[in-house]
Amino acid sequence: MNKRNRYSPRQKLEILLTGLSSSDGIAEVCRHYGVSTVQFYQWKDRLIKSAPEIFKRKSNKQNHQEEKYKEQLRQKDRVIAILTEENLQIKKNFGT
Structure with missing residues (x-):
């Protein structure tokens, strides 16, 4: 083996x-x-x-762009959390 x-x-x-x-x-x-x-x-x-x-070494421009992408990702995560919560409430209200 x-x-x-x-x-x-x-x-x-x-x-x-x-x-x-x-x-x-x-x-x-x-x-x-x-x-x-x-x-x-x-x-x-x-x-x-x-x-x-x-x-x-990362340039300041690269660091700035990376931070911008991270903030966009955090914002999208917040939106997903809100939509998920709303979806759960709708399902709860309609009994599905």
Whole structure:
């Protein structure tokens, strides 16, 4: 039976950091955690490709737009709550 380990993003990062900083070598760290070296390098490539996003700064315009969208979403949530309450009252009044 092929047992597949599922690792959380935090565990993957821990394995990557351990492997990259270990003097024992990546192969030994992979054996310790039960991860293939191919998987290790795939995780490493994904980390490196996504790393630039961490350092991007949002412009004031982006922050303003994001806040605007959040406020619109809150307003829509309020409208949905009001309509849901009205719908329940109508159903209650008509006995359905």
